Amino acid sequence: MSRAPILVFGWGNPARGDDALGPLFVEAVEAMGLPGVECLTDFQLQVEHALDLEGRHRVLFVDASFGAPEPFGVEPVSARRDDSITTHAMTPQAVLQVYRDLQGEPPPAWLLGMRGECWALGDPVSAAARVRLDAALDWARDWLTRPLA
Secondary structure, eight states: OOSEEEEEEEETTTTTTGGGHHHHHHHHHHHHHHHTTEEEEEESGGGGGGGTTTTTTTEEEEEEEEOSSSEEEEEEEEOOOOGGSSSSSOOOHHHHHHHHHSSSSOOOOEEEEEEEEOOOTTTTOOOHHHHHHHHHHHHHHHHEEEEHO
C-alpha cells in the first residue's frame, strides 16, 4: 500500500470552542486537494497513531493551544519518551517515540499550534481563532507544496 508522503494530523474536540481548530485546519487542507498530502483527524493522539506515520516523508501535527504564539507557531518535534505515553492522550513527541521503538527513525515532524482562548463545551469557535486559522492555512499552503527534501 502506497501512502501519501506528507501527513497532516489535526486533533481536537469540535464541540469545545477553539479546540476545533485542529480538525477545522485538516478539513480545509483536505479541501485544497493537494497531491501527495493525506489528512487525518481525531479527538486526541493515541498510541495507534504511530502506525499512521509509516511511509511518510514529512508530518505536520496540528492543534489548538492556549500558549501558542499569536497567531500560530510552528516548531520541529522529535521523538521523546514522556509521561503522556501512559495516559489516554499523547504528545506528538511520544507518538514519534512509539514509531521509533517499533519501526526505527520516524519521519521529520513539526507541530503547528494555533492560539485558542474559548474551550467550554458548546462554545462556537471564536472570531479571533478563525483569523488565526486562516493565517495558519496561508502558511501551510506554501509549506505543503514545497518539494520534499
